[in-house]
Amino acid sequence: MASSTSLLFSVFTFFSFLFLASSSKDNTPATITIPLTSTFTNKPSIEPLLFLQHLAFHPYPKKVPIFNPKLSSSYKILECRNPKCSLGCPRCNGNSKNCSHACPQYSLQYGTGSASGFFLLENLNFPGKTIHKFLVGCTTSAAHEPTSDALAGFGRTMFSLPMQMGVKKFAYCLNSHDHDDTRNSSKLILDYSDGETKGLSYAPFLKNPPDYPVYYYLGVKDIRIGNKLLRIPSKYLAPGSDGRGGLMIDSGFAYGYMTRPVFKIVTNELKKQMSKYRRSLELENLSGFTPCYNFTGHKSIKIPDLIYQFSGGANMVVPGKNYFMSFPEISFACFPFVTDAGTNTLEFTPGPSIILGNHQHVDYYVEFDLKNERLGFRQQTC
Numbered sequence: 001m002a003s004s005t006s007l008l009f010s011v012f013t014f015f016s017f018l019f020l021a022s023s024s025k026d027n028t029p030a031t032i033t034i035p036l037t038s039t040f041t042n043k044p045s046i047e048p049l050l051f052l053q054h055l056a057f058h059p060y061p062k063k064v065p066i067f068n069p070k071l072s073s074s075y076k077i078l079e080c081r082n083p084k085c086s087l088g089c090p091r092c093n094g095n096s097k098n099c100s101h102a103c104p105q106y107s108l109q110y111g112t113g114s115a116s117g118f119f120l121l122e123n124l125n126f127p128g129k130t131i132h133k134f135l136v137g138c139t140t141s142a143a144h145e146p147t148s149d150a151l152a153g154f155g156r157t158m159f160s161l162p163m164q165m166g167v168k169k170f171a172y173c174l175n176s177h178d179h180d181d182t183r184n185s186s187k188l189i190l191d192y193s194d195g196e197t198k199g200l201s202y203a204p205f206l207k208n209p210p211d212y213p214v215y216y217y218l219g220v221k222d223i224r225i226g227n228k229l230l231r232i233p234s235k236y237l238a239p240g241s242d243g244r245g246g247l248m249i250d251s252g253f254a255y256g257y258m259t260r261p262v263f264k265i266v267t268n269e270l271k272k273q274m275s276k277y278r279r280s281l282e283l284e285n286l287s288g289f290t291p292c293y294n295f296t297g298h299k300s301i302k303i304p305d306l307i308y309q310f311s312g313g314a315n316m317v318v319p320g321k322n323y324f325m326s327f328p329e330i331s332f333a334c335f336p337f338v339t340d341a342g343t344n345t346l347e348f349t350p351g352p353s354i355i356l357g358n359h360q361h362v363d364y365y366v367e368f369d370l371k372n373e374r375l376g377f378r379q380q381t382c
Contacts, residue, residue, distance in 0.1 A: 029128050030193045035185035036172070069120055069138060078103040078119035084135050084159070085119070106137050108151075115142040115151075124165075135159050154251070154368070155214035162370060167192055171367035172251065173382035174358055176321070186382055197367055200376035203310035209243040212351065216368065218375060219311030220247045220354070225269045226304030236262050236353040245353045247308070249366075249375065253357035255323060256337045259349050263339040266306075267291060270335060273304050283332055289325070292334040303333075308356070316377060318360045 069075045080089035080096045085103035092099030107116045117139040124131040153160045154170065162170050167190045174186040206217040220237050223230045236259065239246030258266060271291055283292040295301050303320025310316065326333035340349050367376040 029126060030191070032126055032129075032190040034188045034190070036174070036188055067122075067136075067138075069122070072122065075120050075122045078121055078135065082121075084121075084133075105140075108137070113143060115139045117141065131165055134164055156208065156216065157214050160214075162190065162368075165190060168194065168371045169367055169369045171197070171365060171376075173365045173380065174251075174362050175382035176362045191367075194371075197365075197376060199378050200365070200367060201314035201316075201378065202312065202369075202374045202376050203314050203316075204312055205373045205375065206239060206246065209239045209241060209246075211243040212239070215248040215250070215352065216375070217246045217248050217352070218356075221309045221311055223266065224305075224307040224309065225266065226273055228269055228273070230265050230269060232262055232265060239352070243350050247354040247356060248352040249356040249361075251358045253355050254336070255325070255359045256357040257352070257355035258337050258339055259353040260339050262353055263337065266337075267335060270304070277301075280332060283334065287334060289334040289336050292332065295331040295333065298331075301333075306360070314377075316356075316361075316364075317379070322360050322362050 078085055080092050080099040080101050080103055082103070085096070087104045087106065089096045089099055089101055089104060091101045103119050105116050105118050108114065117137050120136055120138055121133045122136055124134040154162055157163065169191045171189045171191065172187060173189075203218050203220075206219050208215060208217060217239050222237070223232055236245050237247065267290065274291070274293065277293045277295060277298065280292040280294040283294075284290045303324050305320065306318040306323050308316045308318070323335070323337075324333045325336045361377065363379060363382050365378050365380050365382070369376055
């Protein structure tokens with residue numbers, strides 16, 4: 001299933017922005033650009049299972065020094081009487097407005113990981129701009145969290161990084177490292193401008209179901225594999241009032257997620273179109289992914305495009321290299337999407353039916369236009 005906080009980047013420690021930000025020449029930055037670096041090593045394991053696991057879960061962090069509040073003279077512990085303390089304060093006996101107790105600790109669930117800690121307020125400094133009383137969580141306990149110095153939330157909540165900074169849109173361009181780290185950094189762009197970015201196709205954000213308020217849902221009409229229209233039932237393509245169904249985009253998810261019925265439709269068509277290649281059942285059993293293929297002996301390999309047909313007419317074409325995990329050294333590749341339930345169970349599970357993960361939009365410029373409630377995108381070399 002999906003994370004509890006949409007668009008959660010494993011990218012950087014907040015207070016190192018000062019050293020990473022770039023801005024316009026005047027005092028107030030129109031945009032702030034932050035480099036993101038893949039954690040991929042240029043010498044990955046050639047053992048199939050270890051290699052696949054590494055590919056499936058590596059994020060795009062920016063490694064920087066960890067913020068230590070004890071070394072800051074401007075930080076303050078968030079108190080219960082501060083409106084930003086939204087957790088409620090049992091120790092205040094119903095009188096939080098005049099209560100000086102610290103806001104209760106937070107608990108974050110993300111995928112199979114978890115973290116907890118305390119809230120504090122700090123100044124966030126950029127060239128030409130300072131965000132005062134920026135809300136930060138300092139983690140004191142974590143389990144199975146992505147390897148990074150910090151996590152930055154970009155979901156649809158007033159405490160996310162974009163909302164606290166007051167940006168009108170943000171964008172990123174993630175590059176493919178082709179299993180090495182020799183390419184330039186990916187980029188995260190925080191944008192205060194009103195202008196429209198040239199050359200983008202747009203898909204509207206949808207109204208969120210009540211139980212999933214922080215996600216970015218997109219209107220999608222159907223999915224194609226190559227030239228084949230899959231005719232996914234509409235109940236999986238649009239979020240219902242009960243929180244079931246719909247497509248969300250989440251950069252914190254590596255490749256993607258499909259609920260079991262959608263997963264079966266997609267993989268059945270993939271198996272038909274790729275039937276000339278030999279399946280690797282051994283690798284499927286080892287990795288848990290399906291289908292997997294052994295391309296030994298093939299000079300050229302054709303993996304069909306995965307195409308999302310969005311409401312409003314825009315299509316996002318995901319090439320095979322973006323949604324298949326491959327390692328050419330041993331001529332294997334797998335479809336690494338996560339699914340739910342048992343193989344013979346066709347459940348309609350709560351939450352989004354489809355998640356568009358970060359590998360699917362590698363070498364795409366992806367813009368979250370918060371002011372106009374839409375997603376913009378274009379293919380380019382990042």
